[in-house]
Amino acid sequence: MTPTWRDAESVELRVGYAIEDAAGALVRQVDDVRVAIEGGFALISVPGLKTVQVVSAPAVHRIVYRPQDDAA
Numbered sequence: 674m675t676p677t678w679r680d681a682e683s684v685e686l687r688v689g690y691a692i693e694d695a696a697g698a699l700v701r702q703v704d705d706v707r708v709a710i711e712g713g714f715a716l717i718s719v720p721g722l723k724t725v726q727v728v729s730a731p732a733v734h735r736i737v738y739r740p741q742d743d744a745a
Contacts, residue, residue, distance in 0.1 A: 680738070686702070713729065
């Protein structure tokens, strides 16, 4: 199954969880990323990193998506 990726302004994780930002630091929030939801997991692609980070959906506090043009 191919994930459906969306541009997100930010992804914020719950307290106690961390994700790697573009500088390699562990943080609770990353900005300007791409996100896909698949099988109870959030797949997060941070620009500048060569890997996709996978986080259990319950670890996610908030995802802020950019509006999409649905007219296409």
